[in-house]
Amino acid sequence: EDQVTQSPEALRLQEGESSSLNCSYTVSGLRGLFWYRQDPGKGPEFLFTLYSAGEEKEKERLKATLTKKESFLHITAPKPEDSATYLCAVQAPRNTDKLIFGTGTRLQVFP
């Protein structure tokens, strides 16, 4: 069964304290791995799509990387406005384009 596991569940950082969020996945034939940011009471906001092992993408203080088993979202020198839940999702293979989501990592950045 296709599965996505995110860790840690929650992360508290001091402003400027860099860290990484993990997304482990089990899927036969990954078509794409997505990172989203979700603020309370809002819909997921697209950050990145990664398609193949070794791929990396960056946006401001965020950098996403992908291996054959997991993806990392690295946050460099975070600011309080980076506080949100970060969701990982995989696109299942063949004849389907639905996304399978993990439970997310709730990030809090304190000044």
Place this chain on the structure above:
Amino acid sequence: EPEVTQTPSHQVTQMGQEVILRCVPISNHLYFYWYRQILGQKVEFLVSFYNNEISEKSEIFDDQFSVERPDGSNFTLKIRSTKLEDSAMYFCASGGEGGGYTFGSGTRLTVV
């Protein structure tokens, strides 16, 4: 930047009543989706819609649920007879040929 618009933002309904959740996808997108998120749980796929028909649905999407694209711009999710366990955030999403999904801000459905 184009966005997916959902209305209402919050709907309270009595158990057994019908509800219609509305979405306006991004205008040049071809693929449309509904997902839901029960409080504290994962975002779950409900249904995908392409070329005016359902392309895939999950086990959650039973006979109580239906989707429609009545006028070429709106995309609706109808729940015929709501249950308490239908209480959740419902997200509409749309996607183009190049892949990638844009989600709306959601409708919080509360069944009492």
